Amino acid sequence: MKLSLFSTLRNYRKEYLLKDIFSGIIIAAVSIPISMGYAQISGIPAVYGLYGSVLPILLFALFSTSRQFIFGVDAAPAAIVGGALSTLGIAAESDAAMNYVPAISLFAGLWLFLFFLLHADRIVDFISTPVMGGFISGIAVTIILMQIPKLMGSPAGSGELLELAEHIFAAAKNISWLSLGMGLGALILIRLFKKLAPKFPMAIVIMALGVLATVVFHVDEKGVVLLQSVERGLPALMIPDLINVDLTQAAGRGLMVAVVIMAETLLAENTFAFRNDYKLNDRQEILACAAGNVAAAAVGCCPVNGSISRTSLNEQYGGKSQAVSITAGITMALILLFCTGFIGYLPVPVLTAIVISALMDVVETHLAVRLFKVSRTEFYIFMAAGFSVLCLGTIYGVIIGILLSFVAVIIKATNPPRSFRGMIPGRDAYFDLSRNRYAYPIKGVIIYRFSENLFFANVKIFQEDIENSIRKDTKVVIIDASAINSIDITAADRLEAIAASLKKRGIRFYLTEHSTQINEQLRQFGIGHMIKDGMVRRTILAALHDAGIEAPYELDVPKEDEAKLLRRSIAFLPAEEENTLEEFAWAFGDDAVKEIEESVHHIIEQLHQIPDVKRLSEEGFEELLDNWHSLGVLDEDELLRRIELHMDELPEELTSDRKLILHLLEKRRGKLKEKILAEHPEVLERLEQRRKKLEERLEKQNPEAVRKWKHWKEEHLNE
Known part of the structure; x- marks a missing residue:
């Protein structure tokens, strides 16, 4: 595979530049509270979230083929790492935590590089749109629930649905009404302006108003939490300490994180790419994630991941390439070098409102409504995927999502579209008898269309449909196999048995309209004699002629319909x-x-x-x-x-x-x-x-x- 570096900057148009720079500055500004919060959830000091928003995001931009996707410190990996430290009995921000967290990041990067070598990107091919939509929506709702306590003046929640509900309930007991008012007010303003003036940078205005509220009204003295102050300076590069950590634990948690990063990032990237009509190189995206996580380990940060909320903001403000990520990384570096002073004046609930607003656009309610109208089965799959992430966590959500995709394939394959065909007087084609009021079967003939590959899981339905349709006057059974592209050995044996059974009853059996590939499979499975015995014909018409049924065909019209056809x-x-x-x-x-x-x-x-x-x-x-x-x-x-x-x-x-x-x-x-x-x-x-x-x-x-x-x-x- 030939790597393509900075591929999204090829054929770059100058009219993109202002939007990309503006969007990059927005992303950097919004990343300040998000990254600091998730760093704390993972068990390291908040400032490391800012460190993880410079070098990792720049390396991701170097390798990524996605025009929009934003990388950085995010919820799922942070939650997994934080849970791992809790399981190991390691206190947050302790020396042990400062050793374990970057070690897990390093192993996550190495596992992702192995996935790149193994072409593991193909996992996305097995995940359907309902599963993908439910998975992304479940993650978005989970993060929104994590953020709600911050609106009320408490720390962010963590865990799955029950734990998040407990965090929200506990925050409600000690609610800061001023904090809640500022957060909800900011959220309402952002949503209102998104509808009335979607291109207006309301997020920056809201942050400026938040700083103003702190400086003028001293809201911090009235129960509103502010972001932690950050010392100036870029992070020093380091090599994670692998001597003072349990390598089995670090490598195991790193594998868990790598799977989540790959699945969540590829799913989300493909969603945005499909929505905005561009193509990705999924395999190179895994390499970009690997590079980003190795870089995160080098600055002592927790694992990094594709961010749905920041990507949604990027989409909202019209970012066109990874120049947005480069701008965001450079902006964050400049903030760390020269402008960390204002960070300590930013009210947490105001910034939380910006994050929640972005996540609200990620929840695919429109897809849920569409599925509910057109396919209840796929709607239930969407909901199951979403609730599995919400209730069981991202890891189990990924597993259940993949299983649900296979279930969807099996459901479709085992209950395929199928119909019995007849003719309309004066017309030459064959019509579905159940959908055409004036279509009637040819007398003594059953024409059956099966619209799915024939294999062990659906051949029983195929056989039962045919057997249940046979009447005393049936002389010929013709299979319209134009939609059957393959058969397995179980289906082949059953076809032979059906043909033999019908022959004993004096009924001729034909397989028609299929590709030559089916004939090859019949020979491979040892039932090529069906071809020699004349049971395989190229068209329905040829089968009718072979059975001695010539036009004009006598249609099996009920007596009550004979008069109707005339009048x-x-x-x-x-x-x-x-x-x-x-x-x-x-x-x-x-x-x-x-x-x-x-x-x-x-x-x-x-x-x-x-x-x-x-x-x-x-x-x-x-x-x-x-x-x-x-x-x-x-x-x-x-x-x-x-x-x-x-x-x-x-x-x-x-x-x-x-x-x-x-x-x-x-x-x-x-x-x-x-x-x-x-x-x-x-x-x-x-x-x-x-x-x-x-x-x-x-x-x-x-x-x-x-x-x-x-x-x-x-x-x-x-x-």
């Missing part, structure tokens, strides 16, 4: 029982009439743009209205009639051409009739009956248009 048309009206539209009904369902009306208006608009209708040939007129050529004959006939009713929408300059246009419409209607007589004469009576029914419906739907058209026609006939 009823096929239209689609959402509020009526009548169904006359064919192609539009199939494509648009309940919106069929609405869509055909939109097509009519589109055609009228095209007529507006014709400079001289009289010079337009009949062929040119038909070519212009290309909507006609994508419709069935019956649909087009209705479209023509509806165009007539909208002729009064033509502009005044085309009013004189109305007669010509109507003439062309009538000529086209005549061609349709000729086409039916030549190809499907049995449908002609149906067309005439349909026209009568259509007139009745149009009288109800648009009586004014019908009245105007009849009036104009009478005047025209009297000329």
Whole structure:
């Protein structure tokens, strides 16, 4: 693999520069409270959070292929490390903690480098959108709950849902109302400005107001917590002390942290990349994470990770490349060198509000709503992924998320779309019997479409569907295998057994419409004799011919439907029982009439743009209205009639051409009739009956248009 350094700066546009610099300064400013807070959670002094926001973020920018993603001290690794110290009985900010934390960072970086060598980035390919969305949303909600106690004047919470609830409850007992008021006020202002003026840098204004409140009103004397003061200067580089730590513990916790960093960073990066339409090199992102964590160990910091909240801010302020990270790293270095004085005046609740606001945009409620509407199964997977992170932690969330992705695949594969097919009188294709009211099976023939690869987990469904469909008069079973791309040995054996069972009952069995790959697999699994025995045919039509069933096919039409085929048309009206539209009904369902009306208006608009209708040939007129050529004959006939009713929408300059246009419409209607007589004469009576029914419906739907058209026609006939 060829490494690409500073890849997001290639072909850089100068118009990006101001936005990238501005966004980088915002990120650095917001990173001050976030990084200091998470450093403390991990068990080291708060200032090390600032140290971890310089060299690690610069090295990440060097290797990263993500245009937006921001790296730094973050919640999940800090929480894991802090929990590890607690388990080992090591006090926060003790000498032992100062040894263990950078050692864990170093091992996390080494594990990530190993993952890079092993191409472990492929893990993302096994995680679906609902799982990814639930995972990211769960992390965002977890961090928001961690931040809530800080709004009330207490330290940040830690742990999973129950522990976080305890922290919030304890903070509520000792609440600082001024702190809560400042935090909620800041949050409301940020959200309000995000809606009214999303590009306005309200975060910086809020921080300035916070410093002003401290200087002028001395809010710190009234219960509002301020950030710790920080001494000036950059961190000294170091080599983690591996002698005075338990290497097994450090390496084990480092592995745990590395898995979380890789999964969380890649998932979040791919979410942002997909949303903003650019590509990533997932494997190089793992290398970028490895470099960042080795750098964190070199400055004595806790493990670092991709930050969803800061990336969301970067997206909000229009950052276009890793120049944002470079700016943020340089800005943080300058702050450490020259401007640490103001840090001690920043109210914690105000900065917490900035973090919570960014995280609120990360929670993918829109995806949850969409899934709830279109796929309850995927909605439940989304919720399960989110709650697993919230209730069990990031590590178990990753594991459960991957398992849920496999469950989703299994559910889909074991309950695939499938249908029985028949024919509509006058049409040559094969239609789903359950979705087409006037589709009927060919007498004595079962045509079954199975839309999934056939393997051990779903072949029983395949067999049961076929067996349950067989009747006394069944002579032929045809499998439409056009959507089957592979079979396994279990499925192959079952196919052979089904074919043998049907043969004993005098029923012919065919496998059709599939790729040559299926035939190769049949031979590999030892049932190639099915091909030689004539059970495998390239098309459904070939299978029908082989079985001695020739057109015109005798359809198995119930007696009660025989009369309907003659006297009823096929239209689609959402509020009526009548169904006359064919192609539009199939494509648009309940919106069929609405869509055909939109097509009519589109055609009228095209007529507006014709400079001289009289010079337009009949062929040119038909070519212009290309909507006609994508419709069935019956649909087009209705479209023509509806165009007539909208002729009064033509502009005044085309009013004189109305007669010509109507003439062309009538000529086209005549061609349709000729086409039916030549190809499907049995449908002609149906067309005439349909026209009568259509007139009745149009009288109800648009009586004014019908009245105007009849009036104009009478005047025209009297000329």
